[in-house]
Amino acid sequence: MCLGIPGQIIEVTDEARMMALASVSGVRREVNVACVATGALEDLVGQWALIHVGFAMSLIDEDEAAKTLEALRGLGEAQETLEAMAAGDAALAGPARDAMEESA
Amino acid sequence: MKHVQEFRDPKPAKALIARIGAVLDRIGATAEKPVHIMEICGGHTHAIFRYGLDKLVPPGLEFIHGPGCPVCVLPMSRVDECIEIAERPEVIFTTFGDAMRVPGTGKSLMQAKADGADIRMVYSPLDALEIARRNPEREVVFFGLGFETTTPSTALSIQAAAREGLANFSVFCNHITVPHPIRALLDDPHMVLDGFVGPGHVSMVIGVHPYDFIAEDYGKPLVVAGFEPLDLLQSVLMVLEQIAEGRAEIENQYARVVPEHGNPVSLAAIADVYEARPSFEWRGLGEIDASGLRIREAYRAWDAEEKFGIGYAAGARSVAEPEGCMCGAVMTGRMKPVACPQFGTGCTPEMPLGALMVSSEGACAAYYQYGGARAAEPAE
Numbered sequence: 001m002c003l004g005i006p007g008q009i010i011e012v013t014d015e016a017r018m019m020a021l022a023s024v025s026g027v028r029r030e031v032n033v034a035c036v037a038t039g040a041l042e043d044l045v046g047q048w049a050l051i052h053v054g055f056a057m058s059l060i061d062e063d064e065a066a067k068t069l070e071a072l073r074g075l076g077e078a079q080e081t082l083e084a085m086a087a088g089d090a091a092l093a094g095p096a097r098d099a100m101e102e103s104a
Numbered sequence: 105m106k107h108v109q110e111f112r113d114p115k116p117a118k119a120l121i122a123r124i125g126a127v128l129d130r131i132g133a134t135a136e137k138p139v140h141i142m143e144i145c146g147g148h149t150h151a152i153f154r155y156g157l158d159k160l161v162p163p164g165l166e167f168i169h170g171p172g173c174p175v176c177v178l179p180m181s182r183v184d185e186c187i188e189i190a191e192r193p194e195v196i197f198t199t200f201g202d203a204m205r206v207p208g209t210g211k212s213l214m215q216a217k218a219d220g221a222d223i224r225m226v227y228s229p230l231d232a233l234e235i236a237r238r239n240p241e242r243e244v245v246f247f248g249l250g251f252e253t254t255t256p257s258t259a260l261s262i263q264a265a266a267r268e269g270l271a272n273f274s275v276f277c278n279h280i281t282v283p284h285p286i287r288a289l290l291d292d293p294h295m296v297l298d299g300f301v302g303p304g305h306v307s308m309v310i311g312v313h314p315y316d317f318i319a320e321d322y323g324k325p326l327v328v329a330g331f332e333p334l335d336l337l338q339s340v341l342m343v344l345e346q347i348a349e350g351r352a353e354i355e356n357q358y359a360r361v362v363p364e365h366g367n368p369v370s371l372a373a374i375a376d377v378y379e380a381r382p383s384f385e386w387r388g389l390g391e392i393d394a395s396g397l398r399i400r401e402a403y404r405a406w407d408a409e410e411k412f413g414i415g416y417a418a419g420a421r422s423v424a425e426p427e428g429c430m431c432g433a434v435m436t437g438r439m440k441p442v443a444c445p446q447f448g449t450g451c452t453p454e455m456p457l458g459a460l461m462v463s464s465e466g467a468c469a470a471y472y473q474y475g476g477a478r479a480a481e482p483a484e
């Protein structure tokens with residue numbers, strides 16, 4: 001929960017809510033970019049950020065992203081985060097489909 | 105027991121370890137008289153064991169595992185309050201998965217869910233907001249938990265709920281801060297600490313200056329560190345060099361991610377939404393002044409404690425920890441996990457008694473999973 005995961009911002013989805021689509025280890029997920037937005041949101045497209053519980057917290061370079069991802073895989077943290085994202089999607093669908101807790 | 109990760113970068117690691125050894129010699133540290141360095145962050149604790157760093161470093165260095173896992177320091181009373189809220193029929197209770205197995209006095213959130221409460225695991229407070237938008241007839245409560253890294257995400261979510269007038273969303277706030285428990289530990293006369301490795305992702309939000317008091321008031325060094333194995337080794341070396349040179353400063357090993365003054369947007373959101381509670385209870389550490397955050401008056405409508413008249417809003421109370429649990433002693437470095445009489449018998453990751461066994465970032469779980477160099481030795 002505390003480490004965050006690198007993702008690449010690929011598209012601005014909601015300017016007003018400061019939301020963008022990020023690709024996290026091949027999985028697409030909407031994230032909030034308020035903490036890393038200094039100019040136009042469009043400028044963020046293509047950049048890498050450390051994403052923590054759905055918020056881009058800090059911009060990082062591609063090299064750092066790759067190294068961090070490797071370390072997270074080693075710690076089992078990357079898999080855990082992807083599972084948490086899937087659990088989040090399931091939670092939106094309703095209690096019946098929220099069956100991820102056993103694997104957490 | 106899992107196999108400890110093969111070290112992927114042996115050459116730079118070896119060089120760092122040799123330099124750590126040389127500085128330890130210069131300090132005169134030995135197995136009998138080791139230097140004690142506390143890694144505050146549970147992510148660091150996990151990495152130390154996963155990569156076997158505790159075994160790689162010379163015996164003159166002892167890692168003390170700090171209180172930096174928000175799941176581990178959550179007191180039972182707060183878990184009980186979560187369950188009380190979650191079991192209301194109108195409530196959808198949303199939480200990070202990490203908190204599901206933390207034992208309360210009666211049951212965990214996992215057990216409450218099995219008993220029929222509508223408890224949903226989310227990845228982000230934004231998921232909880234979305235559930236609230238889609239279920240206007242239900243009360244959606246988000247279990248806000250974590251240190252400064254997580255705090256801005258709940259703050260921004262509360263601001264969003266306020267902007268949208270989303271009246272059926274609220275946060276049960278258990279956000280805690282890193283600097284205050286460190287002060288409490290440093291004030292503890294039983295603590296033996298020579299320096300700290302500081303949590304990098306917390307500093308990504310707050311910067312490095314909230315730690316200034318550690319150097320100024322207590323004369324101890326702290327190095328803010330990334331969590332890759334080489335980051336950790338380098339940070340340990342930086343702490344040791346300070347000790348050897350008689351310096352006590354706050355240094356930043358993780359400057360590639362951590363800005364000196366933190367993240368201004370995150371800090372502004374935190375300041376807008378939260379204020380310090382007079383005191384907050386930590387599992388194993390007791391009440392610590394100003395160590396927890398509560399939602400400000402202006403956002404009262406989104407404060408689950410106020411909405412449901414629970415927790416500190418109903419008057420603080422304390423619940424005793426389970427009998428035989430030594431989490432407090434372990435968390436202050438006074439006892440190794442293996443020395444706890446419950447370790448591996450009454451308390452395992454499958455059936456945790458204390459919280460340090462629940463989260464993979466807890467010291468007891470890390471010892472149990474990977475074994476530590478000191479764990480392999482006969483019990484002290």
Ligand code: SF4
Nearest residue numbers: 430431444451458468
């Ligand atoms: S073994 Fe269990 S009870 Fe003992 S200190 Fe660790 S978590 Fe607490």
